[in-house]
Amino acid sequence: RKEVEQDPGPFNVPEGATVAFNCTYSNSASQSFFWYRQDCRKEPKLLMSVYSSGNEDGRFTAQLNRASQYISLLIRDSKLSDSATYLCVVSGIFGAGTRLFVKA
């Protein structure tokens, strides 16, 4: 089992849809969790940190489930500009990313 796993997708959703990604991790002692966004042929950029109590930033909500060892990212009211690859990072280890395509 990989240390950090993501569904590679792609997820194809229409504008306005709600979409959720999960990221599972194997090390129960993991302490830091992030979501990064990577546009095609660009560098990864921090989207949001993930806190134990869950956190929200506009249309984006991140949650941590320690019991089941996964983090999630929920995107509401998807925009065309949300099309990208979303990378989870758990204790410095990157997942392979989930590709999202938002269609008009």
Added chain:
Amino acid sequence: NAGVTQTPKFQVLKTGQSMTLQCAQDMNHEYMSWYRQDPGMGLRLIHYSVGAGITDQGEVPNGYNVSRSTTEDFPLRLLSAAPSQTSVYFCASSAVSGAKNIQYFGAGTRLSVL
């Protein structure tokens, strides 16, 4: 607002050639790292440094050397390029020591080894 600067952006090498990928940051970050990104495999850590004069190996260090003579610079050297080193390379820095914190990435170097 330079942040993390990588050069070159693109490079083509022949098998056996050597080269250095440059990385510089102007944020006074202690922690710097090099990753390679291959399709379907995410970012894999090559080498990292927790401060000037200190470097250590990551997950995939073979075939690469690094040095950290200053806080700002962290070059990655390919000793004898192989086709398996064809990849996109990213340099990153972090204010606090350790990859467990928010990292800022350079724009990447796309390397092809023929």
